[in-house]
Amino acid sequence: MLERKYLAEKYPQEIQNILDKYPAEQRRSAVMPLLYLAQRDKMYINREDLQEIGDILGITLTEVASLVGFYTLYYDQPKGVYHIQVCTDLPCALRGADRFLAELCDRLGIQPGETTPDGLVTIEPVMCLAACDKAPMFQLQSGAGLTYYENQTVENALSLIEQLRKDASGRRVSARERGRDGNG
Amino acid sequence: MADNGYVLLRHREIPDLDSLEVYRKHGGFQALEKAVTRMKPAEVTEVVKASGLRGRGGAGFPTGLKWAFMDNQIWPHYVVANADESEPGTFKDREIMEGNPYQFLEGVAICAYAVQAHLAYVYLRGEFWQIAERLDSHLAAMEAAGLLGERLFGSDYSLRIRTHLGAGAYICGEETAMLESLEGKLGQPRLRPPFPATFGLYGKPTVVNNVETLTNVPRIIEFGADWYRSMGTEKSPGPKIFSLSGCVNKPGNYELPLGTTFRHLIFECGGGVPEGNSVKAIMSAGASSSLIVANDQALDTPMDYESVPNVGGQLGSASVIVIDSSVSIPWLINKTVHFFRHESCGKCTPCREGTFWMGHLTQRILDGTAKPEDVDLLYDVGGQMRGKCLCALGEFSIEAPRSSIERFRSEFDLAPSQPKTAVDQG
Ligand SMILES: Cc1cc2nc3c(=O)[nH]c(=O)nc-3n(C[C@H](O)[C@H](O)[C@H](O)COP(=O)(O)O)c2cc1C
Ligand code: SF4
Ligand code: FES
Numbered sequence: 270m271l272e273r274k275y276l277a278e279k280y281p282q283e284i285q286n287i288l289d290k291y292p293a294e295q296r297r298s299a300v301m302p303l304l305y306l307a308q309r310d311k312m313y314i315n316r317e318d319l320q321e322i323g324d325i326l327g328i329t330l331t332e333v334a335s336l337v338g339f340y341t342l343y344y345d346q347p348k349g350v351y352h353i354q355v356c357t358d359l360p361c362a363l364r365g366a367d368r369f370l371a372e373l374c375d376r377l378g379i380q381p382g383e384t385t386p387d388g389l390v391t392i393e394p395v396m397c398l399a400a401c402d403k404a405p406m407f408q409l410q411s412g413a414g415l416t417y418y419e420n421q422t423v424e425n426a427l428s429l430i431e432q433l434r435k436d437a438s439g440r441r442v443s444a445r446e447r448g449r450d451g452n453g
Numbered sequence: 454m455a456d457n458g459y460v461l462l463r464h465r466e467i468p469d470l471d472s473l474e475v476y477r478k479h480g481g482f483q484a485l486e487k488a489v490t491r492m493k494p495a496e497v498t499e500v501v502k503a504s505g506l507r508g509r510g511g512a513g514f515p516t517g518l519k520w521a522f523m524d525n526q527i528w529p530h531y532v533v534a535n536a537d538e539s540e541p542g543t544f545k546d547r548e549i550m551e552g553n554p555y556q557f558l559e560g561v562a563i564c565a566y567a568v569q570a571h572l573a574y575v576y577l578r579g580e581f582w583q584i585a586e587r588l589d590s591h592l593a594a595m596e597a598a599g600l601l602g603e604r605l606f607g608s609d610y611s612l613r614i615r616t617h618l619g620a621g622a623y624i625c626g627e628e629t630a631m632l633e634s635l636e637g638k639l640g641q642p643r644l645r646p647p648f649p650a651t652f653g654l655y656g657k658p659t660v661v662n663n664v665e666t667l668t669n670v671p672r673i674i675e676f677g678a679d680w681y682r683s684m685g686t687e688k689s690p691g692p693k694i695f696s697l698s699g700c701v702n703k704p705g706n707y708e709l710p711l712g713t714t715f716r717h718l719i720f721e722c723g724g725g726v727p728e729g730n731s732v733k734a735i736m737s738a739g740a741s742s743s744l745i746v747a748n749d750q751a752l753d754t755p756m757d758y759e760s761v762p763n764v765g766g767q768l769g770s771a772s773v774i775v776i777d778s779s780v781s782i783p784w785l786i787n788k789t790v791h792f793f794r795h796e797s798c799g800k801c802t803p804c805r806e807g808t809f810w811m812g813h814l815t816q817r818i819l820d821g822t823a824k825p826e827d828v829d830l831l832y833d834v835g836g837q838m839r840g841k842c843l844c845a846l847g848e849f850s851i852e853a854p855r856s857s858i859e860r861f862r863s864e865f866d867l868a869p870s871q872p873k874t875a876v877d878q879g
Pocket of ligand 1: 510540662844
C-alpha cells in the first residue's frame with residue numbers, strides 16, 4: 270500500500286517542530302500534537318490521518334485511534350465547524366450555567382449536544398474549565414485552537430455565533446473566487 | 454526582602470510582569486543565576502526542604518523531600534510541571550501562568566537544576582491552548598536571553614523547557630496518568646510502586662510538581678527558608694492561593710497565608726453569600742471534597758493541611774466552593790458524581806462500575822423515581838469502593854456523596870425535585 274503523505278506535504282515545518290520537542294527515541298510523545306494538527310482544517314480526524322500519524326511515529330492505527338476515543342477534545346466524526354463548550358460543572362452551575370446552556374440552545378432551536386442545521390456550531394455541556402469565578406462561560410473550539418469567553422450572556426453568545434456565521438460565509442465566497450474548494 | 458505583599462500573584466501589583474524585561478527589572482532570574490552559579494544542586498534542595506514548602510497540587514507532600522528522593526543511579530532525570538488544573542473549582546495555576554509566567558518558569562528551571570534534569574515539560578490541559586502558546590513565546594524569549602539552552606550563566610549546566618498540551622481528561626492531572634499521556638499513551642494511572650522518583654517519564658527518575666508549588670521556589674531561593682517560614686503555620690508554611698467559587702459575592706483567587714480561616718476567606722475576601730442566604734456547606738478541595746457543615750467551628754477553622762480534617766474535610770488544592778442555603782444537596786451530589794462518572798478512566802472496576810452506579814442512583818434521587826432504600830444503597834456503593842480503587846480519583850468520587858448522606862440526610866428524605874439553586878429557579 271502506498272503511504273499517504275497528506276499531512277507531511279501540507280505541514281512539513283509544523284511536523285518537524287513537533288517532533289523536535291521530544292527526545293529522538295521518544296517519537297511517540299508527538300502523537301497528541303499531531304492529532305491536533307490533523308484536526309486543524311476540518312475539526313475531525315479521519316482514518317487516513319490516523320494511519321499517516323501512525324506511520325510517522327511507528328505505531329499502529331489502532332493505537333492512534335484509541336487516543337482519539339479517550340481524549341474529549343479530539344473528534345472522529347464531523348460535527349460543527351465550531352464547538353461551543355459551556356461549562357455546567359458545579360461551581361458554574363451555582364452561578365446559573367445550566368440555565369445559560371438551556372436558553373442558548375432554545376434560542377438556536379437545538380438540544381445540547383446538537384449542531385445547528387447549517388453545520389456551523391455544535392453546543393455541548395462540558396466539565397470545569399478553570400474559569401469558575403467567571404460563569405457563565407464557554408470555550409470556542411475550532412481546528413485553529415481554543416478561546417475562552419467568560420462572564421457571558423445569552424445575547425453575547427448569540428452575537429458571537431452571528432459573527433462566526435458571517436466569517437464562514439465570507440470564507441466560502443473568497444474560496445469560490447479563488448476557484449477552489451472551501452476548507453477541508 | 455520581597456518588594457510587595459504578594460509572593461505568587463505579583464502581577465496584581467506589578468503591571469506587565471508577563472514581559473521578560475519587566476520581570477527581570479523586578480529581580481527576575483536572579484534566583485536562578487544564584488542557584489546555578491553559587492549553589493550545588495543538593496544545596497538548592499536543602500533550602501527548599503528547610504522552607505517547609507508543601508506541594509500545592511492537592512496532597513501537600515514536602516517538595517524538598519520529593520526532590521531528594523530522585524534516584525541518582527539512573528539518568529537522565531526529568532521535571533514535569535503539572536499544569537493540568539482540572540479539579541472543579543480550581544483556577545489558580547491559570548492566573549499564575551497568565552499573569553506571572555516567568556516566576557513559574559524560573560521555578561521549573563531551579564527545580565530542574567536541583568535534580569540535574571536537562572529537559573523539563575510543562576503539561577497543560579488541552580483547554581489551556583492560548584496559555585501554552587504564550588508560554589512558548591516566553592520560553593523563546595528566555596532562550597534568546599540565554600536563560601535557557603546551553604551553558605547557563607557560563608556554567609556547564611544546560612536546560613530546555615517544552616510545553617505539552619493534553620486533550621481533555623481530568624485523570625491526566627494524576628501524575629502517573631500525566632506521564633503516560635506525555636509518552637503518547639492513554640492517560641491512565643500506573644500501578645505504584647515504582648514511584649516517579651525512580652520510574653517516571655520514559656522510565657527515568659522524574660519530579661512532578663504543581664505550577665503553584667514551583668512558583669514559590671524562586672522567592673524561597675532569593676529570600677531564604679526563614680523568610681518563607683514567617684508566613685503560614687509551622688507545619689503548613691507559606692502563602693497559598695485559594696480559589697473561591699460558588700455562592701459568594703466576590704469569587705476569585707485570593708493569596709493568603711496558610712492557616713487563614715474559612716470565615717476570613719468567605720466573608721472578608723469573598724463578601725459573603727448573596728443577600729438573605731446563609732452558608733450551609735463548604736467544599737474545600739473542589740469536587741473531590743467531603744461537605745463540611747458550615748457551623749461556627751468550621752468557619753473559624755484555619756485552612757491548612759492539619760486543621761481542615763478536624764472538621765471533616767480536606768484542604769486539597771484549596772478550591773473552596775461555597776454552598777448556601779438555597780442549594781439542594783441531592784442536586785449538588787448528582788453534579789459531583791456525574792463529574793467523576795464522566796472522568797473515570799475505566800482502568801479499574803471498582804471506580805468504573807462504582808461511579809456508574811452512583812450516577813444512576815443520584816439521578817434517580819433527583820428525578821424523584823428513587824426507592825426509599827436508594828439513599829442507603831448510594832452510601833453503600835461508595836463504601837464498597839473505598840480503598841479498592843487504583844488511583845485517588847475513585848476515592849475522591851465518594852467523598853461528597855458519603856459525607857452529605859451522613860451530614861445532610863434529611864435533605865435526601867425530602868420530596869425530590871425541590872428548588873435547585875437560587876439562580877436556576879430563574
Ligand atoms: C484524579 C487526580 C487529579 C489530579 N489533578 C491534579 C491537577 O490538575 N494539578 C496538580 O497539580 N495535581 C493534580 N493531582 C495531584 C498529582 O497527582 C500530584 O500529586 C501533584 O501534581 C504533585 O505536585 P505537588 O507535590 O507540587 O503538589 C491530581 C491527582 C489525582 C489523583
Ligand atoms: S480509580 Fe478510576 S480513574 Fe483511577 S485508575 Fe481506577 S478507573 Fe481509572
Ligand atoms: S466549574 Fe465551570 S469553569 Fe470551573
